[in-house]
Amino acid sequence: MKMLSPERKLSLASKAARYANARDGRVISYLASRGLTEQVAEMFQLGLVPAGEDWAGRLSIPYLTPNGCVDIKYRAMDASSPKYGKEPDVGAHLFNARVLKDAQQVVLTEGELDAITVQAYCGIPAVGYPGADAWSDANTDFWPLMFEGVRRVFIIADGDLVDASTGKSAGRTAAQRVADQIGWSAKVVDLGDGYDANKFIHEKGHLAFMERINR
Numbered sequence: 001m002k003m004l005s006p007e008r009k010l011s012l013a014s015k016a017a018r019y020a021n022a023r024d025g026r027v028i029s030y031l032a033s034r035g036l037t038e039q040v041a042e043m044f045q046l047g048l049v050p051a052g053e054d055w056a057g058r059l060s061i062p063y064l065t066p067n068g069c070v071d072i073k074y075r076a077m078d079a080s081s082p083k084y085g086k087e088p089d090v091g092a093h094l095f096n097a098r099v100l101k102d103a104q105q106v107v108l109t110e111g112e113l114d115a116i117t118v119q120a121y122c123g124i125p126a127v128g129y130p131g132a133d134a135w136s137d138a139n140t141d142f143w144p145l146m147f148e149g150v151r152r153v154f155i156i157a158d159g160d161l162v163d164a165s166t167g168k169s170a171g172r173t174a175a176q177r178v179a180d181q182i183g184w185s186a187k188v189v190d191l192g193d194g195y196d197a198n199k200f201i202h203e204k205g206h207l208a209f210m211e212r213i214n215r
Contacts, residue, residue, distance in 0.1 A: 002091025009068030012087065016062035016069050019047030027059060030077040034113060035202030040120045044096075049074060055085045061112045065098045073112060073130065084130070092134065097146060099125035105152040107197070107213065108178065110171055114156065114197035121206045124154075126197075133170075135178050144181045153186045154213045155179050159195045171196075189213045 004012075020042075027048045028038050040046075047060040055074035063071035071093050074085035095112045096119070103125040109115045115128035129135050135143065147153050155178050158171025172190065179186035189212060191200045201209050 002089075004068075004070055004090060006068070008090075009070060012062070012069040012072060012090075016045055016047065016060065016064075016072055019049055019060040019072075020045045020062075022048045022050050024048055026057075026077065030059065034117070034198055036113070036117065036120070040116060043120065044116050046116075058085065061095070063093050063095055063097075065093075066101065075113075086130075092130075094143060094146065095128035095130065096125075097127055099127060100146055100150065103150055105154070106147070106150055107154045107156060108147075109156045109197050110158045110174060111196065111198075117198040117201050118156075118209070121201055122209055129178070133174070135174060135181070144183070147182050147185065150185060153179075153182055155182075155186055155188050156197045156213075157188055157190045159191055159193045187213075 023041060023046065027041065027046065031037070031041055031046070045062050045064065049055045049058050049060055051057070057077070058074040058080075059077055061073040061075060062069050063073070071090045072087050073095075076083050096115050099106065099119070105124065107115070107118045107122075107124050107126040109118060109126060109128045110131065112128045112130065115126040118124055118126035129143075155175045157175035158169075160169050160171045175188045179188045191197065191212060197209070200212075
């Protein structure tokens with residue numbers, strides 16, 4: 001994980017705040033379609049990249065830590081490609097890792113909006129890793145160490161469909177790889193075909209999600 005200078009963190013924090021202030025109806029409508037409210041957007045400083053800037057028109061998702069902002073992800077709110085953009089030269093980070101300092105149990109999801117949904121609606125500290133391939137060899141020496149003080153880590157397996165060419169589900173494969181690297185405290189939770197944490201909670205409710213992870 002790359003260590004950022006205080007100046008770079010301050011610059012990222014300033015940018016994230018500016019984007020949060022630019023949040024408009026497009027962002028609110030998109031988040032509502034994912035079951036997230038404007039209050040949740042405020043809680044996680046979600047924003048909008050204004051016209052004329054890199055990643056204009058995208059949802060901004062800041063990576064906030066006790067020591068400042070260490071990254072911002074830019075998510076398309078339509079079918080634009082690539083789906084995600086990020087800040088250059090900031091390295092790889094876990095989303096919402098600030099909650100790991102005092103947590104006894106956490107939910108670990110594949111994606112920022114899933115972590116946001118879990119924490120906002122289920123009241124459980126939640127951390128996200130950005131994509132099935134993100135927990136790569138470059139991070140395996142450090143990221144598992146971040147969970148050493150946590151008694152229980154519920155790792156949500158994205159229920160994406162099996163790839164016909166490989167016979168495997170990327171989300172489920174990634175979840176098991178993460179669990180193996182974290183160790184004894186990790187438990188993989190499969191929400192079923194086609195479901196990630198955001199969709200499951202949005203459609204079935206937080207109580208159903210809590211029941212699933214506590215089985």
